[in-house]
Amino acid sequence: MNSFRQLFQYILSGLSNGAIYALIGFGFAIIHNATGIINFAQGEFVMLGGMLALFFLTILKLPLVPSIVLAILVSTIVGMSFERLAIRPLKNAKPLNLIIITIGASIFIRGMAMLIWGKDTHALPAFSGNDPLYIAGATILPQHLWIFALTILIIIASRIFFNYSLVGKAMRACAYNPQAASLVGIDVKIMVLLSFVISSAIGSMAGIIIAPLTMTSYDVGIMLGLKGFCAVIIGGMSSGLGTVLGGLLLGLLEALGAGFISASYKDAIAFIILLVILFIRPEGLFKKKETERV
Amino acid sequence: MLRLNSITKIFGGLTALENVTLSVAGGSITGIIGPNGAGKTTLFNIITGLYTQTSGDVYLGGKNISLFAPESLASLGLVRTFQNVELFGQMTVLENVMVGLHTKSRSGIFSCAFKMPGQIKEERYIKKKSLQWLEFTGMVYLADIKAGNLSFGKGRLLEISRALAVEPRIILMDEPAAGLNSRETAELAGLIHRIRESGITVVLVEHDMELVMDICDSIIVLNLGKKLMEGTPREVQENPTVISAYLGDG
């Protein structure tokens, strides 16, 4: 059943891409819910994850796991510096100026990556080899399993964090009402910093995990960032199930569209969906009725 | 001049306004007072089309303007000022007032870009009129100052000058005296009188009781989204429910 196998392949790659979009989307949602701004540089953290992991692995010849950990660490530090240097001083700037600065910062990060690593694309080696598994007559690469595993892990972790931990609940409080939160002793500035830490960490993880499957280079951030943004818009800016569904839906539509309509317009599909959603239902498809913002 | 019929506004679970019916007589100075959260600014926002009421109607000079967009109200003679002074900070004082004459002019992109004779004439008219309004409010000497650099009191005054340039029938002022010292407040009172004398109806939301009792012909009291009463300053001052709303369980 060739066509069935093909369909399954499309669905599989669509879902695994979608999972990545969902993870990137989480990053957008967490920062937006804590600060009200859209972090233009989110895609660049994804790029940094992959590129840094590659750097540690191939240039510094570190083993896989330390490379990954270091990559996440450095990306997170970049994220923190970004918040400190570009975001915090401008809390009261005109909205237009804030947008321009975040755009400038994301371009700067991308430019530095280009300077340091050049314009070539690279492939990160797969984590557990490239031998495909055969399930139901279709091939699944081990990397796909890593992607799904990580996504599920992050969803569970964020659920626990935001609903059951003190810090997580404090962040939600800041998202709802920063003034009230600071009155009860929550340091809003730290919460904002924390939101950047979490977002850049998750973003870089997403970048690392997808790098073996799709090539990575200094400018993958733009596309991935936009698609992650699309996922979170579909999901109604939630850092929970909504964005996951949004990402998966986007990945699926993209893969099916590429498979059955045209492969070369694959990227355009995501952006057309983005525009359509922004025009027709900017609050997203999966927003819950009650205002669940975090 | 202005009539509200059973205006109700519900936000999610919160009823901000409930069945508010009131009327404002043409040529009067009417005050709307009430403790914080009574719904006064919400009322203004509904009248000026920035919010849509859940139910009820708004009539301006007999015309039902309930569903009109904010931008169409200036040409109908309705204008407002804001609690947080909304100036065009990057433009000069004079330019701010000139925007007030937007509805009194018609040149479009083409005529403005190509400086058609009609537009040149119109521009001269706009400038002349704007300077006249700045004279009326005593701000001509500040005409070329950037609006963002004005002191708070002068910023308030500029907002009023700009609203007057619309040549409205009625002007809604949202807490015009907030943040003014007693000298500035006295000048404001004088200005409001002069505005009324030039034929414009004035409605103001205010917390400054002295000002309200001093200049208003009629006062409407709101509390918790409902209209408590409507009457002359004396009647309001002596009404027990109003007193308890402010001091007691309000």
Next chain:
Amino acid sequence: MTKEKRQIIIFLVFALAILITPFFLQGSYFLNVLVFVGINTMLAVALNLLLGYAGQISLGHAAFFGLGAYISSILTTRFSLDPWLIIILAAVCAAALAFAIGFPILKLKGHYLAMATLGLGIIMYIVFNETVGWTGGPSGLSGIPNLHIGSWIFDNDLYNYYLIWIITIIVMLLSINLSRSRIGRALRAIHDSEVAARVMGVNAQILKVQIFTVSALISSVAGSLYAHIMSFISPVSFGFNFSVELVTMVVVGGLGSIYGSFLGAAILTILPEFLRVFRDLDIVIYGLMLILMTMFMPGGLIGGIQSIAENAYTKLKGKTNSNA
């Protein structure tokens, strides 16, 4: 001297300087660079109307530039139609697209608008790249005829210089007129406080769409002219990087200043030509410029020059007053 007279003189001096410059640059390579300064100035002015005056961010403006370029190229290479007519046709198309998409897109604010325009720009880029049958895809489209008026063919730097700059000067003049008019004030009002502008009777939505349309139209004309001058175009000139470059030009020069757009375009076109460092580091420098300008000199270079001039003027006045 009245303010108006002073402004007219400044403009005339500027136009004159532009028009006589070629005489000092006989056959120099620099003349070629200045042609591109002209094109970029046209584009920066167009973007400034939207970004600097109305305060609406667009990260996809290269799309309209590209649309004009491709429509002109395709129609003049495949069908031998009058290029001048096609420039107008392309501009109308770009305007129509902007008008149609302007209504939904300009309802969005801030970051959402930025993302949406970014998406729009990328969609156009993908279309340019993939419709290989029409556009030649990534390898580009060549053989685009030069423009000509009678026996004057615009195939050399000198003629192209005047072609571009005469049109750019006209665009600048019209934009300056617009900015100092009722419409210009209404646009800046929308930028400073959209709600107050609406209360004053400004129909913000329609005005934003109108200026978006005008901006697209000018960009398209620039694109068509670019295509006829270069004889060869490819999608890479019309992508996200160029859109960002345009925004940087406007920001560096000064949001809301037409002369600023000239300054920004000049700097960002000339420097990469002569400073190798600039060319290699381009993205990094644009990012830095955007950040530093917005943080420390929000009025752009023009704003900086203006405050220096004002300080000097008041010091001078002070000196003469104390002398009198």
